[in-house]
Amino acid sequence: MVLYPLLNSLFLCFSRFLALRVPAMRRARASPAIECSFSVSRYFPGRTGEHLTDNKEDVRVFHLEQQLQVLTMDKSEKTEVVLLACGSFNPITNMHLRLFELAKDYLNGTGKYRVIKGIISPVGDAYKKKGLIPAHHRIIMAELATKSSNWVEVDTWESLQKEWTETVKVLRHHQEKLEAGNCDHRQNSPVVERSGRKRKCLEERQDSSQKKSLEPKTKGVPEVKLLCGADLLESFGVPNLWKSEDITRIVADYGLICVTRDGSDAQKFIYESDVLWKHQSNIHLVNEWIHNDISSTKIRRALRRGQSIRYLVPDLVQEYIEKHDLYSSESEDRNVGVVLAPLQRNTAEAKS
Amino acid sequence: MKSRIPVVLLACGSFNPITYMHLRLFEVARDHLHQTGMYQVTQGIISPVNDDYGKKDLVASQHRVAMARLALQTSDWIRVDPWESEQPQWMETVKVLRHHHSQLLRSPPPMEGSDPGQEPSAPTAAPQLKLLCGADILRTFQTPNLWEDAHIQEIVEKFGLVCVSRVGHDPKGYILDSPILRRYQHNIHLAREPVQNEISATYVRRALSQGQSVKYLLPDPVIAYIRDQGLYTKDSSWQATGTQKGQ
Numbered sequence: 001m002v003l004y005p006l007l008n009s010l011f012l013c014f015s016r017f018l019a020l021r022v023p024a025m026r027r028a029r030a031s032p033a034i035e036c037s038f039s040v041s042r043y044f045p046g047r048t049g050e051h052l053t054d055n056k057e058d059v060r061v062f063h064l065e066q067q068l069q070v071l072t073m074d075k076s077e078k079t080e081v082v083l084l085a086c087g088s089f090n091p092i093t094n095m096h097l098r099l100f101e102l103a104k105d106y107l108n109g110t111g112k113y114r115v116i117k118g119i120i121s122p123v124g125d126a127y128k129k130k131g132l133i134p135a136h137h138r139i140i141m142a143e144l145a146t147k148s149s150n151w152v153e154v155d156t157w158e159s160l161q162k163e164w165t166e167t168v169k170v171l172r173h174h175q176e177k178l179e180a181g182n183c184d185h186r187q188n189s190p191v192v193e194r195s196g197r198k199r200k201c202l203e204e205r206q207d208s209s210q211k212k213s214l215e216p217k218t219k220g221v222p223e224v225k226l227l228c229g230a231d232l233l234e235s236f237g238v239p240n241l242w243k244s245e246d247i248t249r250i251v252a253d254y255g256l257i258c259v260t261r262d263g264s265d266a267q268k269f270i271y272e273s274d275v276l277w278k279h280q281s282n283i284h285l286v287n288e289w290i291h292n293d294i295s296s297t298k299i300r301r302a303l304r305r306g307q308s309i310r311y312l313v314p315d316l317v318q319e320y321i322e323k324h325d326l327y328s329s330e331s332e333d334r335n336v337g338v339v340l341a342p343l344q345r346n347t348a349e350a351k352s
Numbered sequence: 353m354k355s356r357i358p359v360v361l362l363a364c365g366s367f368n369p370i371t372y373m374h375l376r377l378f379e380v381a382r383d384h385l386h387q388t389g390m391y392q393v394t395q396g397i398i399s400p401v402n403d404d405y406g407k408k409d410l411v412a413s414q415h416r417v418a419m420a421r422l423a424l425q426t427s428d429w430i431r432v433d434p435w436e437s438e439q440p441q442w443m444e445t446v447k448v449l450r451h452h453h454s455q456l457l458r459s460p461p462p463m464e465g466s467d468p469g470q471e472p473s474a475p476t477a478a479p480q481l482k483l484l485c486g487a488d489i490l491r492t493f494q495t496p497n498l499w500e501d502a503h504i505q506e507i508v509e510k511f512g513l514v515c516v517s518r519v520g521h522d523p524k525g526y527i528l529d530s531p532i533l534r535r536y537q538h539n540i541h542l543a544r545e546p547v548q549n550e551i552s553a554t555y556v557r558r559a560l561s562q563g564q565s566v567k568y569l570l571p572d573p574v575i576a577y578i579r580d581q582g583l584y585t586k587d588s589s590w591q592a593t594g595t596q597k598g599q
Contacts, residue, residue: 101565291550308379
């Protein structure tokens with residue numbers, strides 16, 4: 001039919017037209033740009049796209065545009081997510097890396113989210129956990145481990161802080177970074193920008209983040225969510241390990257993705273906590289079908305006993321550990337007798 | 353110094369596909385045998401089963417061998433041997449053991465872990481070939497008609513078994529339940545995997561068919577091979593016949 005090529009071209013042009021409306025950053029991640037001429041008048045001589053008549057063919061084109069709109073909107077309505085994993089990573093193991101893969105598949109599979117990045121944030125030495133070796137080694141191992149990943153990366157901000165930093169602050173730091181980055185992108189987008197708009201954008205962001213906000217996040221900015229195993233979720237119950245206000249902020253403002261083998265225990269834990277129960281829509285439990293027990297503690301124990309850790313950690317990590325002889329009875333004795341930083345801080349604050 | 357008995361570990365199975373858990377079996381078994389002070393593990397052999405075995409979803413042996421080879425690229429002591437898969441039909445495990453044992457006697461394997469500067473002491477003993485398996489295999493000895501009693505006996509008497517523990521299995525119990533196994537229990541080594549990591553190949557296949565990630569469950573080169581060859585996709589039941597499909 002003669003009309004088919006016309007419809008086809010119109011299809012392409014409208015999709016490009018709609019795509020330009022979406023913030024530049026998201027557009028960059030959309031499906032490959034369809035190259036076509038933007039000018040509609042080329043295909044409807046003497047007529048612009050908006051002025052559709054009651055002509056049957058135009059009506060068909062109009063419906064097509066609606067469908068296109070739905071398709072494109074569907075994609076742009078997905079919330080972009082950045083997964084943040086905090087922990088000792090002492091050392092990083094295949095299990096840590098699996099958490100990211102499982103969480104990403106799960107969130108993408110809901111159809112509501114699109115996971116765009118994973119961040120590994122090793123804790124600073126000031127955490128004072130028993131057996132915690134210096135951060136620079138843990139960072140390097142995490143970087144070696146994520147070398148082969150095209151979406152998970154390591155961030156050193158937390159480990160570079162002089163004092164131990166609460167997890168909620170790390171979440172906040174990364175969320176603000178994303179929002180500032182989003183302002184940059186909007187600055188650079190071809191949509192009309194006036195000077196000073198970036199400053200205004202950043203001010204808006206800072207205003208909203210400084211409020212203990214119940215306001216919805218500004219659209220178009222990816223959301224940072226805390227990725228963890230069931231052990232972290234259940235550690236919420238350890239006295240003085242977490243500030244209750246922090247737990248509230250984490251589940252209310254950010255969200256939790258908890259990968260667990262035993263979903264029922266985690267569900268019970270959520271049920272028994274008023275705060276977690278209230279924000280349960282923001283807590284995602286992901287099932288881990290594989291009985292995976294690769295804890296860093298066991299890795300360190302195996303190393304002390306001269307046992308192989310091959311295939312439990314990435315090869316590059318295993319080689320690095322071996323080369324630098326990182327874990328021994330001596331290293332395991334680090335911080336023995338020292339109180340864990342959060343316990344220290346929260347107990348002191350409770351007393352004051 | 354009393355010289356240790358050289359041991360070669362042979363693992364038979366589908367390896368459909370090979371995973372880190374299979375590779376761990378070798379590491380755990382080697383550590384265990386070394387710990388006894390009696391053995392020196394010199395070699396590991398992966399022997400993928402013949403296509404004729406007829407197990408559901410079994411992809412062509414050429415693929416399973418290729419994947420094992422990719423997985424073992426970075427191992428300096430484990431290799432894959434396609435002999436079993438290349439035979440005209442499926443054969444009992446004991447026959448595979450016999451074959452590899454005679455091969456070993458013909459050409460002694462290189463000594464792993466020996467100090468090149470050291471003077472060779474007493475002449476090294478003939479290498480022992482042991483069957484490496486998970487505890488679940490030990491239980492299958494009890495399944496009626498799956499194994500011939502004579503074969504079970506030959507395996508534990510003439511060769512030996514290294515059995516790596518698995519969640520939900522009680523290898524000691526299986527041994528005590530069987531008169532043959534009880535009699536040769538000195539030749540059955542129960543190795544405990546200190547770090548449970550139950551990566552079942554079934555799970556991997558299902559995840560692949562659903563388009564989910566299997567990264568960090570098996571080596572990246574194997575994952576790339578599976579993707580390039582279009583293995584374990586939703587509609588790849590034709591793979592079992594071994595025919596090649598164009599992309």
